[in-house]
Amino acid sequence: MPRDTPYLQVADEIRARVLAGEWAVGDKLPSRARFAEEYGVGQSVAQRAMERLIIEGILEGRAGSGTYVRKARERRRMIRSRIHREGGGSPFRSALKDQGSAGTWECNSRARIPATEDIAARLAIEPGDFCVMTHYEFLADGQPAQLATSWEPMAITGGTDVLLPEMGPRGKIGVVARMRSIGVEISTAIEMPRPARATREQANFLGISVGDLVTQLERIYFDSEGRPVETADIIVPDIRWEIAYEIEVDDSRF
Known part of the structure; x- marks a missing residue:
């Protein structure tokens, strides 16, 4: 399906980078503000992209700390x-x-x-x-x-x-x-x-x-x-x- 929704496009990019090994399991990701600037989108779009990857089990949010790469969720x-x-x-x-x-x-x-x-x-x-x-x-x-x-x-x-x-x-x-x-x-x-x-x-x-x-x-x-x-x-x-x-x-x- 066409990924014409901005937050899905950003999620696809971040997911691909995680899967390529740019960040390892347990690594902390850049902030949503940095991703927003990098991809030329609003912070709310970057936040939705990261929330999407949390739902998928690729990332995990830690209260007061940030967002990290998690061990892949088993199907x-x-x-x-x-x-x-x-x-x-x-x-x-x-x-x-x-x-x-x-x-x-x-x-x-x-x-x-x-x-x-x-x-x-x-x-x-x-x-x-x-x-x-x-x-x-x-x-x-x-x-x-x-x-x-x-x-x-x-x-x-x-x-x-x-x-x-x-x-x-x-x-x-x-x-x-x-x-x-x-x-x-x-x-x-x-x-x-x-x-x-x-x-x-x-x-x-x-x-x-x-x-x-x-x-x-x-x-x-x-x-x-x-x-x-x-x-x-x-x-x-x-x-x-x-x-x-x-x-x-x-x-x-x-």
């Missing part, structure tokens, strides 16, 4: 698994627990949302049929990790105590366990990853820039009869996470 692995772990609850929380991290989230559900043509096609319902839509903001060790929006047909959950996914006696236990509690056995899922660019809303939550690369996962859960019972769009920032799939191997097939 963590997000494991997507179809293997059920007893007592694991939410797949997001289970995956992070396996890595010694804590997964939490905030969400907001709305009922009686008419399905768009795209969502209706995924769920094998008619456009305009009512769904429950839930927007999630996921955190890993308190830091933004991913976003998701889920749709469930009210024809399946309406009139039950699992209508709202995160509320009631069976809230926060994950789609599979919730559906099982009302007699719906989820047996398969498909997940389609696609590259995308962050929108402003996504970037604001994830702490990245508008247009940065993200992975968009389109997920659909199916019951034992092949009926779609839930679909979701999941947004993962590429700069922080690589996605890996864990697949159970059946020895009889090999």
